[in-house]
Amino acid sequence: MESKPGEASSKDALLGKVLDNYQDITNFIEKEMDKTNRLSIASKQLLKIKITEWALMQSQLVGQIERLEMENRSVKQERTPQGTYAQVVSKRTEPQSKVQKLVEKTKANHTLYISGNNNESGREVQIALTKIVNPTKEKIKIRAIRTTNRTVIIETPDQSDLEKLKSNQTLTTTLKVEVAKKRQPLIILYDVPSDMNEEAIAKAVYEQNLSEVLGKSEFTQNLKLRFKAGPKDKATVHHVVEVSNKIRKAILEQHKLYLGFRSMSAKDYIVVAKCNKCRDLGHVAKHCTKEEACDHCGNSCHKRDSCPHKNKPAICIPCSRRGKSCTKKGDCPTYKMMVERLIQKTNYE
Ligand SMILES: [Zn+2]
Ligand SMILES: [Zn+2]
Ligand SMILES: [Zn+2]
Known part of the structure; x- marks a missing residue:
């Protein structure tokens, strides 16, 4: 069943209403409720905190409504396996599903x-x-x-x-x-407000998204913020997080995560290291044991500026070292092999 036009972006509309309501009430407290200033600053402050808590609860409810709608939709999709055209297209363009397939394989x-x-x-x-x-x-x-x-x-x-x-x-x-000892999966949380600290992020991820599917202590014991990614000095930043596979699955199944007044997405974080010294894949320059190489042809006797092969197209250095042919961009067999090894070393069970 298609959703009614009014429901199209029900989550955004509802969140908008929650925010409007919140603004309205805080304005009321400030400008209308206490014109003669008989209430103490402290009790006005307290009242605002209560309103904030209420608004947070509302936004959490919006997230739950969307999740229920999503579950509803996927139940319907299971009943019509051929899917509509739009569903087929979105599945193809979803990179997470590619990762998921590789993980399964x-x-x-x-x-x-x-x-x-x-x-x-x-x-x-x-x-x-x-x-x-x-x-x-x-x-x-x-x-x-x-x-x-x-x-x-x-x-x-x-x-x-x-x-x-x-x-x-x-x-x-x-x-x-x-x-082989396997490491815990990494996932990336996109566009987290930069001013949120570790504790606040973990709390919001749990309370607004996972409190109904996971126990709190299980969550806190198995989630570690590892490092930040993406451009610095922005209002938002990406966080790479180490989690148990159970938490990973719960987070990826949400499609959207709610964090304070925002929603954001999460994805498996599988990144193959690239060496800036020998130009190979699978390690970084800090751990490199080979000679520095030209990043155009892979030869170690010269640097890129003085490369005698400049007139020829650049080669895929990791593949040429392994005697593999690599022509198509984005379809490098060495890169693929490294991704598979990373997945193998990770505990996805
Ligand atoms: Zn290297
Ligand atoms: Zn060269
Ligand atoms: Zn290649």
Whole structure:
């Protein structure tokens, strides 16, 4: 069912009414109620605080109304799976859904790190491993295996495959076998008023949005503001927040978050680091162990200004170093691989 025209932007209209009402009452207190100044400044102040609390509650209600409408709509969409044209278009342009798909595809991977006890090279570890483990005989499914300087990284599609490797006595006595520790998901909260401190942000996110779906202590224990993003010295700033997957899901399901008198959006924060020194992906210059390279051709004997390949188009340096071809902009295979690795290292279960 389509919403009635009057309901089109019911949330904005309602919020507008709440704000008008609030202004009206505070003006009344200031200009009409006490012309002869018989009320003390303190009690006028108290009255205004009460009105503010009331207005906050109203805006919270508006958020709940919108959430109910949203749930209502998604129930209706489930009943008509083909969807209308507008729904199909909005799904395609929604970048969060792309992230969500990748998360669904990647999160199920289970990762094991295998290294030597005596500083052996990754190659040596791999040789030792293949002598001990026979995936065919032991019926172990291995999705991917890769070797770094000192470590062999094994991905299995199922936890039980990983368990089989972990319970192999010969393997665990010969080599170091460690399950990958996953980090908590990061999400970005857009356009948070710059003057709101950590405590106020956490409180508003919880009270105005999640108080009905999550317990308070569970929320406060599993939400940490990590860093700010976006341009500085603006009235609003983006906050990158570390959360449990349960909180992440609850926040992303809200579509809009209400914060004081504003509403804002939240998204998964998955950003691949780019090195300004060697021009590769996956680390920053601070942790770079390679030589500085020209950001046009990737060669380390010169800088961009004196690049002899200036007349040719710039190459994708991360891909050329990995022998991958990369032509289309926005479709870099190395970047994609890094995004998948980031997701794999994150606890989305
Ligand atoms: Zn580097
Ligand atoms: Zn160059
Ligand atoms: Zn590339």
